[in-house]
Amino acid sequence: MTRKVTIALDVMGGDHGPAAVVPAALATLERDESVSFMLVGLREILEQARRDSKDSYGSRLKYVVATEVVGMDDLPADALRHKKNSSLRVIIEQVKTRAADACVSSGNTGALMATARYVLKTLPGIDRPAIISAVPTLKGRSFMLDLGANVGCTAEHLLQFALMGSVVAEDILDIKRASVGLLNIGQEAIKGNDVVREAGELLSRSGLNYVGFIEGDAVFSGKANVVVSDGFVGNVALKTMEGVASLIASYLRQEFSKSGLRKLQGLAASPALNALRHRLDARRYNGASLVGLNGVVIKSHGGADKLAFETAINTAIVEARKGVPVQIGKLIEDQPPECIRA
């Protein structure tokens, strides 16, 4: 039997707030009977959500009132200190008390990370939680981390990222022994900087399925299930990916609207172009996990619409069912302590 899970959702976060979160929750309730939600937000927003749900889901849909909202521009430290009853914080508290098995927010990334770290604490053996997300590849999808939570990492941090990334990739891709690569500027052992070279040494001895250095282009050929880097580098790579995909989409639109004839040709080509659009649709990759914490916390993109938020919810469901934090904790325990101490 599928394990029942409860997911706490920040109804206030992101550009679309309840307009994305509530329909995504209702669609998931409709599709998966083993899932329950706690909607967390301002009272009047929850009252509207209750009307939208037509009270159809009984105890599978609960409402928890929060009195504050963390803004996208709030500094993480301010949100943590001064907004103790924000929807962003309350969803994390639900995970802390085990009232929920996971939480999802499209809100302020820095505030979410700072609050999650403060409330849930990091797992033993993990110095820094990281942000991990799926990216499209020729073979399907791979996972990249860290995507911006940590700049200036040590080799031990990168090893911890690799351990966490392996668990997430194995659980979400449903594979065994995920392959792990280190993002570098060449494949030879002499390339890169000291931290990356030392991390390569640690990974070789870690028992993980380490496949060596991976260059930026090889990420997208799917050479490794997990690609590990410092958060600065990973963030630049992720955003570069988004920028190039969007550039090519613009070029395609321009080329197919240059003349009446081109427009007709674009119409003829639309099945393939739509399939391409679907495969590259960022909404299908939405939902980055904050890993290394005592609990499942999923960051949805600030611009997430209903479909994108559903994807993030699905990631939360899988990670909650499989118990990603517990698995990470066990894998860390199995490591020789001198390897993972930062």
Place this chain on the structure above:
Amino acid sequence: MTRKVTIALDVMGGDHGPAAVVPAALATLERDESVSFMLVGLREILEQARRDSKDSYGSRLKYVVATEVVGMDDLPADALRHKKNSSLRVIIEQVKTRAADACVSSGNTGALMATARYVLKTLPGIDRPAIISAVPTLKGRSFMLDLGANVGCTAEHLLQFALMGSVVAEDILDIKRASVGLLNIGQEAIKGNDVVREAGELLSRSGLNYVGFIEGDAVFSGKANVVVSDGFVGNVALKTMEGVASLIASYLRQEFSKSGLRKLQGLAASPALNALRHRLDARRYNGASLVGLNGVVIKSHGGADKLAFETAINTAIVEARKGVPVQIGKLIEDQPPECIRA
């Protein structure tokens, strides 16, 4: 009158060697009467090149014999120490003696940089030469540096890169006051690491047209003419760009070959698809400059074919005509010394 320039070409470098270099040189000679070449390579290769040229270009095509070839896997230090008569080194020596105004090689990047730095020396005020290349954007093209020559840069190094990048962008794009951005993981002043934040301070006071932090996605919207980063980050961004473009090209090919109908639709769409391919064709962006040296040295991609090598030659011609190294030297002289000292 257009200034006459002589370009020294490494006939032996890259996957295609003379098969790419010689036809590219002959095509350029045909097109631009103010250009002369020195072909540098092994004797038998030059003899074949002479036959290919049918002796049509008189003194505009000279031949200089080298007795060694630097392999793609040779360590830079070994190439520098043990292959003093390699084609890669001899082209640089031609620039050093002013027999040539610029040189181009598709050979080993590390060896080219190490040799160029040793033979030509860096310009006064420049600590580290950098690698700069054009990338496609929504508005045309921008320049990124450093692309891998330097890992672990200081804020002063990044300022030097910005100065050098401005000169190259202004000369090649033929614009005034190139806009310069710093690659970072957020636009706010608190984002990133200490080096990037400090570089932002230096750039604000530099007199350059500094436009602030730029995230990975904004590079491709053309927000700045020049995007500055550490070589590790720049290399990952460049290769990520190549990887994503190639991923999308594969997806497109797959989608347009899924069925007989899809193939027909692809045929109908081929004018736009070919135009897209042309706009993204890496050969049209080939030719990275090693900047900060007392001379113009252009690195062509190892896989460059005739068309790609011609593009690299054109970059060499423009930089030689405009005197990029002299311009960089002047711009550095105009800076307050405390800003550029690393």
